[in-house]
Amino acid sequence: MHENGHAGLTRYGQPEDQFEAELDFAAKSQRGEIYLFLLKQESLRPRIAMEQSSKRTSERLRNLLEQFIEHREYSIIQACIILNVVHKTYIEKILKDRVKTTLRFKVLLLLRNLEHLGPRLEFSNQDSAVPKPKTKTKRDRALAVMSCKSTLPMPPVRLQRPISYFSIPIIRAELTIDEFLTNFGTQITYCAPQEIVAIDSDTRSEHTTCRVPVMEGGQLRGYVPLPMRYRDIWLELSYNIVLLINIWQLWSKEEGKASSPKEKKMATACRQNVGTLLVQYMLSRLLAVEELVSLSYNVEPGEERVNILNEWKVRMLRDWFYMTHSEAIADGPEFMCADPASTQNKAFFERGWEIEEDGRNILSPPEDANLWIHGRIEGLDETFEKTIKPQALQELSKPSQFFETRYQEGTTLPERWHEGHKPRPFFWSNKQWDWFCEGNDYWKTPIDLLRYVLVTEPAYHEVDQFLGDLRSLSIIIFQNPDLEVIEADARHLWLGKIIWREFVEKLRGYLSLTEAQTVTSEKKDDQNPFNTLELFLIFKGYMHQEKTNSEGQRADDSILWQSLNRISTQEHRPVWEWVLSGIHLRGDTVKCMLNQAGDWWREFRHKQMKSSQVETHITEHDDGDGNVGGADRSHNNAAQSSQPYLLLSHSRVNTREMSTAGAANSLSHPFWVIEVS
Numbered sequence: 001m002h003e004n005g006h007a008g009l010t011r012y013g014q015p016e017d018q019f020e021a022e023l024d025f026a027a028k029s030q031r032g033e034i035y036l037f038l039l040k041q042e043s044l045r046p047r048i049a050m051e052q053s054s055k056r057t058s059e060r061l062r063n064l065l066e067q068f069i070e071h072r073e074y075s076i077i078q079a080c081i082i083l084n085v086v087h088k089t090y091i092e093k094i095l096k097d098r099v100k101t102t103l104r105f106k107v108l109l110l111l112r113n114l115e116h117l118g119p120r121l122e123f124s125n126q127d128s129a130v131p132k133p134k135t136k137t138k139r140d141r142a143l144a145v146m147s148c149k150s151t152l153p154m155p156p157v158r159l160q161r162p163i164s165y166f167s168i169p170i171i172r173a174e175l176t177i178d179e180f181l182t183n184f185g186t187q188i189t190y191c192a193p194q195e196i197v198a199i200d201s202d203t204r205s206e207h208t209t210c211r212v213p214v215m216e217g218g219q220l221r222g223y224v225p226l227p228m229r230y231r232d233i234w235l236e237l238s239y240n241i242v243l244l245i246n247i248w249q250l251w252s253k254e255e256g257k258a259s260s261p262k263e264k265k266m267a268t269a270c271r272q273n274v275g276t277l278l279v280q281y282m283l284s285r286l287l288a289v290e291e292l293v294s295l296s297y298n299v300e301p302g303e304e305r306v307n308i309l310n311e312w313k314v315r316m317l318r319d320w321f322y323m324t325h326s327e328a329i330a331d332g333p334e335f336m337c338a339d340p341a342s343t344q345n346k347a348f349f350e351r352g353w354e355i356e357e358d359g360r361n362i363l364s365p366p367e368d369a370n371l372w373i374h375g376r377i378e379g380l381d382e383t384f385e386k387t388i389k390p391q392a393l394q395e396l397s398k399p400s401q402f403f404e405t406r407y408q409e410g411t412t413l414p415e416r417w418h419e420g421h422k423p424r425p426f427f428w429s430n431k432q433w434d435w436f437c438e439g440n441d442y443w444k445t446p447i448d449l450l451r452y453v454l455v456t457e458p459a460y461h462e463v464d465q466f467l468g469d470l471r472s473l474s475i476i477i478f479q480n481p482d483l484e485v486i487e488a489d490a491r492h493l494w495l496g497k498i499i500w501r502e503f504v505e506k507l508r509g510y511l512s513l514t515e516a517q518t519v520t521s522e523k524k525d526d527q528n529p530f531n532t533l534e535l536f537l538i539f540k541g542y543m544h545q546e547k548t549n550s551e552g553q554r555a556d557d558s559i560l561w562q563s564l565n566r567i568s569t570q571e572h573r574p575v576w577e578w579v580l581s582g583i584h585l586r587g588d589t590v591k592c593m594l595n596q597a598g599d600w601w602r603e604f605r606h607k608q609m610k611s612s613q614v615e616t617h618i619t620e621h622d623d624g625d626g627n628v629g630g631a632d633r634s635h636n637n638a639a640q641s642s643q644p645y646l647l648l649s650h651s652r653v654n655t656r657e658m659s660t661a662g663a664a665n666s667l668s669h670p671f672w673v674i675e676v677s
Helices: 016-028 031-042 055-070 074-082 088-098 101-113 138-146 228-257 261-293 307-318 325-331 333-337 343-349 380-397 430-437 446-455 463-477 483-494 500-510 533-548 557-567 570-586 590-620 630-641 655-660 664-668
Strands: 188-190 194-199 206-216 219-226 645-649 671-675
Touching: 194 430, 206 228, 219 228, 219 261, 219 430, 228 261, 228 307, 228 380, 261 307, 261 380, 261 463, 307 325, 307 333, 307 343, 325 333, 430 446, 430 463, 446 463, 446 533, 463 483, 483 500, 483 533, 500 533, 533 557, 533 570, 533 590, 570 590
Parallel strands: none
Antiparallel strands: 188 206, 194 206, 206 219, 645 671
């Protein structure tokens, strides 16, 4: 019978034999199994002290921790402490009793880095017993140990998931100026975020979000979607990039003005450090843009979590851009679970800051983005001369505890660290943004976006406009899509070489879509069965072919008729000829002609039936010689002349006459419908 009155049970609520079996399994298994064991115990919030459980269990746990130490599994020891699996004093006792001096101080260094867990450890030559709770009874002592809480400082607002790894690599190479950064025609710049009201696809309620206009060569290239709660972090990142570019240029000027080799060397070192951090920030923004445009985060309004922006903000605030994740954990693990987008955590992140008050304002973006968004910061030159330069040179002369050289000679830049490097990021078009704000869902009805951009005004006149939306959609709903194959089929659709349903079926395979995801919001018009997206794209493809051909060369009619024959019958051939006549002879748009096609077809069928009735009547009055009486013949001619359209075969059309009518090129069609005035 144990002290807690339950035979054979540990304070975890499980049989002690089972707990020891898991402990033994964890000790003999790989690191992953050890972590799983620790995490399982974390869910029960155990606090094991030497007097808490049976002697057998305590000894097994002691042996397991000794194995961690002997094998230098410092990260697991750290996890033990952070997850509250063991008291820090328990490890102190093991260090004093069992561990050699050389290993003892390595673990001691680890524990001292975890200052948030309590006062620093002090070792003396004399061993001391593990401190025990000052309670009178065994029951009181057990309750006191069980209710003991971690001394880890908790932020006011926590992240749902702590930062468990770093995605932004450490940069040690300086900025190099390339054509993209200097050529105004190709340079990508970001404007101030615009607040937009959007409809949530699930709740249908309105919420405010942001979009960042993207300019290329002074022209609008597209937008970056940005959750409202990340607006300030985005502005801060963009401001810091502008600030560092300006400071880098100022240090470059200082090199040229240096009066001695020493001054020039110091200016060069400052320029290199600033240029290295600048690359770090530009790469961070590039990665953030890719996460934002692909919606690779929780997109629930108000609950968004943009990982790259979280990481950048935390590492910037704690000066961790020269640290690995494990080093940052040792420096301040409490910051990994704090939400950097919350204003309530501002004081929490700024604990321990030592920043000169002089010039501190320059570190934060002004409220008016127009004072810096275009690339220049008002008043920076003066601040540089009075504050930044003297502080930097003093730090180089007498490095403080915060001194860190970011630049390393001989290191290389990553292949891709700004928006000009290929593959270039995709941005949302105006149409894509409008479709999203109307409350549509990328994952429920992705194909509907393609329908929307193809049929709404203003019409797309270049295939690259459509390809931009298609690429953006593909990276949102599928990880690492084969864009080359997808784009090849999209170009065939654009030229009418494949029909819409064939294209959708191919996309369904490329992007692993369900049948339900291919449904669009296109409405069937019972009064006009010819006005469909599929027919629209076939005729638009025919027109796109003409645009790509040399001047005066007509598009290949065979492609048009092959596509029409896939979805229609010969019965409807007259209406297709009529649509083409309107496009070629009058210059009407495809959309205009298809809108009228239903009415034209009904009128055509009506006249066709009347003509058939007249022919039947004439046949009944034939004089036997194959001739029709004068009165009947006159009636037949009048009936034919009353028809607004005549269907003529090639054998009955004179080429010169058709050319005069402006339709000489129409003879490639087996039939042509001519409007008779």
